[in-house]
Amino acid sequence: MLEVHELTKRYGAVLAVDGLSFRAEPGRVLGFLGPNGAGKTTTLRTLLGLTLPTSGQATVNGQSYRSLTEPISQVGAVLEGPQFHPGRTGRNHLRMLAMAAGIPATRVDELLRLVDLDSAGGKRVKGYSLGMRQRLSLAAALLGDPRALVLDEPANGLDPQGIRWLRDFLRAQAAEGRTVLISSHVLAEVAQTVDEVIVVNRGRLVAQGSLDELTQGAAAPVWVRSPDAERLRGALAAKGIEAEPGEAGSDWLRVPDTSLETVGTTAAENGIAVFELYRPRQSLESVFFELTSEPEAAA
Amino acid sequence: MTRLVAAELFKLRTTRTFAAMVGATFALLLLLVVLSLALTDTFNTKNDVRSLLSSASLSGLFMLVLGVVAGAGEYRHGTIASTLLVTPDRLRAVTAQTLGVAAAGLVVGLACALLCAAIGLPWLASKDAATLPTSDLVALFLGCAVYTALAAAFGVALGALMRNQVAAVVLVLVFLFVVDPAVASLVDSYSKFSLSGLAAAISGGSPDDAPGNDLLPQGVAALVWAGYTAALALAAAVLTARRDI
Numbered sequence: 001m002l003e004v005h006e007l008t009k010r011y012g013a014v015l016a017v018d019g020l021s022f023r024a025e026p027g028r029v030l031g032f033l034g035p036n037g038a039g040k041t042t043t044l045r046t047l048l049g050l051t052l053p054t055s056g057q058a059t060v061n062g063q064s065y066r067s068l069t070e071p072i073s074q075v076g077a078v079l080e081g082p083q084f085h086p087g088r089t090g091r092n093h094l095r096m097l098a099m100a101a102g103i104p105a106t107r108v109d110e111l112l113r114l115v116d117l118d119s120a121g122g123k124r125v126k127g128y129s130l131g132m133r134q135r136l137s138l139a140a141a142l143l144g145d146p147r148a149l150v151l152d153e154p155a156n157g158l159d160p161q162g163i164r165w166l167r168d169f170l171r172a173q174a175a176e177g178r179t180v181l182i183s184s185h186v187l188a189e190v191a192q193t194v195d196e197v198i199v200v201n202r203g204r205l206v207a208q209g210s211l212d213e214l215t216q217g218a219a220a221p222v223w224v225r226s227p228d229a230e231r232l233r234g235a236l237a238a239k240g241i242e243a244e245p246g247e248a249g250s251d252w253l254r255v256p257d258t259s260l261e262t263v264g265t266t267a268a269e270n271g272i273a274v275f276e277l278y279r280p281r282q283s284l285e286s287v288f289f290e291l292t293s294e295p296e297a298a299a
Numbered sequence: 300m301t302r303l304v305a306a307e308l309f310k311l312r313t314t315r316t317f318a319a320m321v322g323a324t325f326a327l328l329l330l331l332v333v334l335s336l337a338l339t340d341t342f343n344t345k346n347d348v349r350s351l352l353s354s355a356s357l358s359g360l361f362m363l364v365l366g367v368v369a370g371a372g373e374y375r376h377g378t379i380a381s382t383l384l385v386t387p388d389r390l391r392a393v394t395a396q397t398l399g400v401a402a403a404g405l406v407v408g409l410a411c412a413l414l415c416a417a418i419g420l421p422w423l424a425s426k427d428a429a430t431l432p433t434s435d436l437v438a439l440f441l442g443c444a445v446y447t448a449l450a451a452a453f454g455v456a457l458g459a460l461m462r463n464q465v466a467a468v469v470l471v472l473v474f475l476f477v478v479d480p481a482v483a484s485l486v487d488s489y490s491k492f493s494l495s496g497l498a499a500a501i502s503g504g505s506p507d508d509a510p511g512n513d514l515l516p517q518g519v520a521a522l523v524w525a526g527y528t529a530a531l532a533l534a535a536a537v538l539t540a541r542r543d544i
Contacts, residue, residue, distance in 0.1 A: 082377035100306035
C-alpha cells in the first residue's frame with residue numbers, strides 16, 4: 001500500500017504540495033490527476049525517496065522508500081524526465097539495473113519482449129523515440145516484479161496503440177492484486193483505466209472518488225420536461241426549491257441543488273405529467289476544469 | 300555490495316567514454332615513453348630510470364578525470380534516479396560507484412605499468428642505463444596501479460559531490476595543475492600531503508618529480524589519499540541524502 005499523509009513540500013516561496021493525504025490500495029488503479037505544476041511529480045518523487053518532504057510522510061507499506069530493503073521488488077517506478085545514458089543501449093540499461101538488484105539477466109529479455117523493444121534493445125537510447133523511452137522506463141519499473149507501481153505520466157509519447165496496451169496492462173496488474181498509482185494531466189488518458197481518482201491543484205487535494213462520483217456530483221442540475229412546467233415550477237417553489245425555465249417557449253425546467261427523486265415526487269403529488277426527467281452526466285473534462293480552475297473554492 | 304560494484308563496472312563498460320579514455324591513456328603513455336627513450340640518452344641514475352618508468356602513472360590523471368565524469372555523469376544524464384531507486388542508501392550507492400571505478404582504475408593502471416615495462420625495460424637495457432632492483436620495479440608498477448585506482452576513486456567522489464560534470468572536471472584540473480603546486484611551493488609542510496606529492500609517493504616515482512622533493516612512504520601516502528577520497532565520498536553521500544534528485 002502506498003500512503004501519503006499530510007505531505008507538504010516547499011521550494012523557497014513556492015508551495016508545491018500543501019498538506020496532501022491519500023492512500024493507494026492493492027488491487028486498484030488510483031489516478032493522480034491535476035494540471036501541470038499541480039504537485040503530482042513532487043508527490044510521487046517524495047514517495048520514492050528522491051525528494052525530501054518539508055513535513056508529512058510518504059510511505060510504502062508503512063516504511064519510507066529509503067528504508068526499504070530490495071525496494072524495486074516492492075515498488076516499480078516510471079519517472080518523468082531523462083534517466084538514461086544516451087550512449088548505452090536499452091538492454092544494457094536494464095541489465096545494469098538488474099545486476100545491481102540481483103535480478104537474473106533472463107528477466108531483461110522477458111521484459112524487452114513485453115514492452116515490444118526486443119528488436120530495439122541493442123540500440124543506443126539516444127536513437128529511441130519518446131514512446132520507446134517510456135516503454136523502456138516501464139520495463140525498468142517491472143524488473144523486480146513489484147507489488148506496487150508508481151507511474152508519472154507514463155502515457156507521454158505513446159501512440160494510441162501504446163496507450164491502449166498500457167491501459168490493459170495496468171488493469172491486469174491491478175487484477176493480480178498490485179497497487180497502481182498513475183499520474184496524468186490528461187484526464188481522458190486514464191479515464192478507462194482507473195478505479196478511483198484524486199485530483200490536485202496547486203498542491204492541494206480538490207476531489208477524490210470514483211469517476212462516477214465525480215461526474216455525477218450534486219453540482220449538476222436536474223432537467224425536467226412537462227406540459228405544465230409553470231405549475232411544476234410553483235409546486236417546487238412551495239417546497240423551497242428554485243427552478244429556472246429552460247429556453248424561452250420550451251417546456252423544460254432546470255432545477256439545481258436537488259435530486260431526481262424530489263422533482264419526480266413533487267410532480268406526482270401535484271398530478272403533473274412529466275415527459276422527461278434526468279440529470280445530465282458532466283463530461284470528465286468539464287469536471288476536471290471545474291475542479292482545477294478554482295482551487296480555493298474547491299478545496 | 301558485490302553486485303552493486305559489478306553493476307558499476309558494467310556501467311563503465313557499456314558506454315564509449317571509458318573505452319575512449321583508456322585508449323587515450325595508452326596512446327599518450329606510449330608516445331611519452333617512446334619519445335623519452337628516443338630523445339634522451341642519460342639514464343645514469345636510479346632516479347632517472349624511476350622517473351621514466353613512473354610515467355605509467357599518467358593513467359592516474361586520465362582515470363581521475365574518468366572518475367569525475369562517471370560520478371557527475373549520473374546527474375548529467377539523470378541516471379542517478381534509477382541508481383537510487385535500486386539503492387536508496389546514498390552511502391552504499393556512492394561507495395559502490397567509488398569502488399567500481401577504482402577497480403577499473405586498478406586494471407588500467409596495471410595495464411599501463413605492464414606497457415611501460417614492456418617497452419621501457421628492454422630499451423633501457425640496450426642503453427646501459429642504471430638498473431633498479433626487482434623489488435623496486437614491483438613496488439613501482441604496483442604503486443602505479445594502486446595510484447590509478449585511488450585517483451579514479453577520488454574523481455568519482457568529487458564528481459558525486461559536485462554533480463556538475465564540466466565544473467568538476469575544470470576544478471580538478473585547475474586544482475591539480477595550479478592550486479596544488481602553488482600551495483606546495485609556498486607551504487613546505489603541505490608538499491608531501493599535496494595531491495602531486497601523494498601521487499609521486501604512491502606511484503613510486505622519483506622524489507625529484509614531487510614538490511619539495513619530500514615524499515611520504517608509499518603505503519602511508521596511499522592511506523592519506525584514500526582518506527581524502529573517503530572524506531569526499533562521505534560528504535557526497537550526506538549531501539545527496541539531503542538534496543532533491
